[in-house]
Every structure is written in structure tokens, then in C-alpha cells.
Amino acid sequence: MLKQDMRKLWTDHVVWTRDYIVAAVDDKPDARAAANRLMKNQDDIGAAVGRYYGAVAGQQLTMLLKAHILIAVDLIAAAKAGDKAAQQQADDKWQQNGVAIADFLSNANPNCPCVRRRLRSHPDDVGYARGWNRQTVPGEVRGRRVNQTGPGGLRRAR
Numbered sequence: 001m002l003k004q005d006m007r008k009l010w011t012d013h014v015v016w017t018r019d020y021i022v023a024a025v026d027d028k029p030d031a032r033a034a035a036n037r038l039m040k041n042q043d044d045i046g047a048a049v050g051r052y053y054g055a056v057a058g059q060q061l062t063m064l065l066k067a068h069i070l071i072a073v074d075l076i077a078a079a080k081a082g083d084k085a086a087q088q089q090a091d092d093k094w095q096q097n098g099v100a101i102a103d104f105l106s107n108a109n110p111n112c113p114c115v116r117r118r119l120r121s122h123p124d125d126v127g128y129a130r131g132w133n134r135q136t137v138p139g140e141v142r143g144r145r146v147n148q149t150g151p152g153g154l155r156r157a158r
Helices: 002-025 031-053 055-079 084-108 112-119 122-131
Strands: 139-141 144-146
Touching: 002 031, 002 055, 055 084, 122 139
Parallel strands: none
Antiparallel strands: 139 144
């Protein structure tokens, strides 16, 4: 049951994350609604974990996940503004938070060490999906090219 619930919740996480990134990058009015739904998804994930590992564990995971989303919002804003220092600071915090989430989940279930390895690469995976990563690689947002400017760099889509 937990496995099916988590699969659904993490799939929703991917969908709402993508919706938020696309809307935020394009300055769409639906960015706020996508952000609100994405934050609700973090509550849902924490609640599911809490039913299995206890309320405290669920609350801790929710806190870590919400921080992850808020840091990503700062990262996107800094990249859009071209503020390299703020972007690097947010990216460093994002990476540290991702490690904390991976460590939390791995410690919750030591029988699945793959969680730590998979989640530690999550910020870079999201970077490739959104087209702006640590490397200078072309990407797309809704089929439009995004040019890289460096670590996490973003210039307006053309």
C-alpha cells in the first residue's frame, strides 16, 4: 500500500514541479496555483510517510520537502534575474537540502540504500529536465530553447 501511495505522490510531485517551473520561467499567472498545489503535495507525501513511520517522521519529511521547494523558488528567481551570487547560494542550499532528504529517507528505511544515491542526484536531474544545470547543455521548456549561462544559469527562452 505504501509503495503504491508513494508512487502516486512522487508522480504528482514531478507533474506539479514541472508545471511550476514552466509557469515561473514564463512568468505565467498560474505559477502561484502550481506552487500552492506543489506545496500541498509535500504535505501529502509527509502524511503518507507519517502513517507508516510515525507522525514525527512525517512532519520532519514535510518540513524538509517544503524547504526544498522554497529553495528551488529562490533558485529560479535568482537565475531569471541573472543574480549569480544569489543563484549559487540557493543552489548550494538546494543541494544540501537534497542530501538531507536523501539521508532522512535512507535512515527511515535502511533496507533501501538506493534511496540515498538516487535522491542525491535529484537536483541535477531536475536541472536537466528544466534545461538549466551545472553544465552548459541545451534544454527545452515547452519546446522552446533555453540557453545556459553556467552553473544553474538561465537566460530567457527564445
